[in-house]
Amino acid sequence: MNITPRNEFLGGIRAELPILVGVIPFGMIYGALALSAGIPANASQAMSAIVFAGSSQFVMAQLWAQETPIFVMLATVFVVNLRHGLYSASVAPYIQHLSITWKGALSYLLTDEAYAVVITHYRKFSQDAKDLSSIITGKQHFFFLGAGLALWSTWQISTAIGIFLGSIIPESWSLDFTLTLTFIALVMPSLKRKPEIIAALVGGIVAVIGAALPLKLGLLSGALAGILAGLWSERLK
Amino acid sequence: MSIWLTMVLAGIITFVIRVSFVLLFGKIRVSTRLNQALNLVPPAVFSAIIFPDMFLQNNQLAIHLNNGRMIAGMLAILVAWRTRNIVLTVLTGMIGLTLFQMLFN
Structure with missing residues (x-):
């Protein structure tokens, strides 16, 4: 298949699809949890776009409910998201040739779920080429964009559904425990x-x-x- | 303090981390030690969230069979270890906790 922007973009979306199946319930639970933590519906939704990092949004909702001081919340977000520094270092060589706008946009989209498929895609090319020159001339960043945007839109929509359902789900369901369970699922493979x-x-x-x-x-x-x-x-x- | 201010600052922090090494590439070298430390962040952070929720009740150590979250969490750990499936892990844990609460509370 030719490495055209369109093919790469669609390829990124396709690669992201299986992961989205897991992201939808995660986003819905976040929406419901944020609401039950006392965060207004519009702020809960905005957080999914402004922060756009599932784990730290969960933690922020939890800490907000416990009336934690702002600097402790921010320090916690910093520590929880530090792992993205690892992803940043790992994709950096592949997107060096891009403009600052591209670098900014792709970095904003650099979540756990996007990183997983993007780095696999880049490595496939770098193994064939032995050096990065073929990637530097290539259109693989459209794959990154496709995967990132697929995740981004799914995250926004599932947050909205969660906020809507959150006003229906009874308190007694112990929704907050899903945070712990999600983290168990994330930590065990590592x-x-x-x-x-x-x-x-x-x-x-x-x-x-x-x-x-x-x-x-x-x-x-x-x-x-x-x-x-x-x-x-x-x-x- | 407003939730809006908090989330805008949290968004900036998150973005700065994600863009950091992309912009610093070629200017600094990521040392092996820093790389190792970054690798250890997920297990350390996630367990620091998991353990208190499983093993504490009202800030008291609660390692006993009356602790539904501990039992359901153990079940989830088993499922996560065997299947590596997020949805299955969360479902098992939630069903486990719900059953426990129905049976013993």
Whole structure:
């Protein structure tokens, strides 16, 4: 198949489709949860466009309900989204030739779900070419755009449905537990090596011990302790 | 404090992280150590959210069989480990918790 902008764009959408099946319930749950956390419907919807990061939107809704100070919320969002720095470093070589507008737009669309299919696509080309020159002249960034926009629109629509349903779902459904369950599903596949397992265990245990800390600082101290413990375990090898 | 201000700042933070290395490419080198640290962020952060929700009730340690969230969470961990499927994991956990609450509360 020719690498035309159109083919790449549609290819990106196609590659994203299976992931969207999982994103729709996630977005709906976010919408319902944000509403039940006391965030107004219009702000809940806007957050999906302004922040556009599922996990941190969930955490923000949870912290908002607990009347957490703004700087603690922002620090938590920073830590939760730090992993996107990894994606940024990983796609950077492939989009270096693009204009600043393209770089900005693609970075805005750089979520977990888009990254997963985009990096697979780029690697397929870089393995064939051995260097990046074929990609630098290519139209693969349209694949990135297609995947990113497919996810973006699905996220907005499923948020809207969630906000609508959220006003119907009874309180007794313990919707907040879906956050924990989603994170369990996200974290389990990443526990492949010892440093990651140690980071997870230490992060969790310190967060439990630190739960009594003021300002919801238990989460942050747990995350930090987990990362340090994991690094220490890397060093021992 | 307004939710709007909070989310605009959170949006800026998120965008700056995502665009960071794209703009810095060629200007700095990502050290192995930093790369390792970034790799450890998801397990550390996510468990720091998961553990308190599973093992605490009203800020008290609750590692016992009356804790529905712990039981349902364990079930979900098992499903996530075997299937790696987000929807199946969430469904199992929610059904588990609902059944537990119906049976024991």
